[in-house]
Amino acid sequence: MIHLHDISYLRLGCQNLSEMVEFATDILGLELRHKTDTHAYLRGDSSAYNICYIEGDADYDACAFEVRELSELDKAEKELAAEGITAKRATDEECEERQVNSALFFADPNGNRVELVYRPYQTGVRYFPGRDAGITEFGHFGLHTGDSERDIRFWTEVMSARVSDKIGEGALLRIDPVHHKIALFASEHTGVQHVNFQVASIDDVMRSWYFLQEKNVPIVFGPGRHPTSTAMFIYFLGPDKRVYEYSSGVKRITDEENHTPRQFEMAPTSFCMWGAKPNVDEFSE
Ligand SMILES: [Fe+2]
Known part of the structure; x- marks a missing residue:
């Protein structure tokens, strides 16, 4: 492995x-x-x-x-x-x-x-942004999967990832205690599905929600809260048409031996427990 x-x-x-x-x-x-x-x-x-x-x-x-x-x-x-x-x-x-x-x-x-x-390479100088979005770390990314059984086997048996939870055919995989660092997103596409940065708090998520609207950045999902990882999130589009995400409050799985992956139904409430619905066309690109 x-x-x-x-x-x-x-x-x-x-x-x-x-x-x-x-x-x-x-x-x-x-x-x-x-x-x-x-x-x-x-x-x-x-x-x-x-x-x-x-x-x-x-x-x-x-x-x-x-x-x-x-x-x-x-x-x-x-x-x-x-x-x-x-x-x-x-x-x-x-x-x-x-x-x-x-x-x-x-x-x-x-x-x-x-x-x-x-x-x-690491640097000896701290991160100093021009806009303070409250970013604390590069959180995770989504990858497309055309065959989730095949790809979950690859990422968990050939690579060292573990399934934290599943939503329909999709899977959230961890490689350390953070609930997920790879999100396998079932689709016919290939490559990176979305890019996540963690922010310090729900205040940063909500501040960015207003900021992004002011700047006319298309918001494709949220603000909301994932029932899987418990993270509060907002997803938006870059000029490259890629999906970017801020989230805060991701769950950590510390009891490796006793964690049982849950299977969530394929429904909007499995992605957001507050009731936000993804703009499906833009979200899945
Ligand atoms: Fe995400």
Whole structure:
């Protein structure tokens, strides 16, 4: 089994890099740490970056997980090969671009691009945003799954994730005590489904609700509260048409042995216990 220590970063393709930097800094509340003609590195914590926008193919995306030991990458290469998955070791140039010591690239059974990274760079300076959205950390991301049984098996048996709860065919997976760091979202698409940043409190969620409306940012779900993770949330669209989320109050699962995943019915109340309904077309892109 490949042990995932934490989520690390997302690489998100876009058509217009300046537009994405403006959104990420002025609306989302991230700090721009480094920018080239084609790449922009943004963060909501003290790591080198959480999101790297790359100008070019707007459909391109990849998600990365940190592993603790360098040997984990060799082990992963072998275990993935046994699953019929070809993995590629990153070149020095590719590592430099990602600001990590070593990396391994592959696609999961759904075709989602995944990168395992060893020693992603941290900084000695704290995160300092231009807009104070109350971000405390890069929380989780959603990945599309076209076959949830196949993909849950991959993420829990080949990778070290555990199912925290299920909603219909979708699944919320944890890799540490946080209720979920990966959300498998049943659909016919491939890649990253949404991007979450945790904020300090419900006040930050609600402040952003008013702020986003003032800025005419399309809100696609919420404010609401997930009955699964207990987190209070709001989801909105970026200019790249991707779904972004702020949430606060995510449950931690500390009693690993006695946690039994619950199966929630496929209904709006399984996503929001307050009664908010997702704008289904935009939410599932
Ligand atoms: Fe989420």
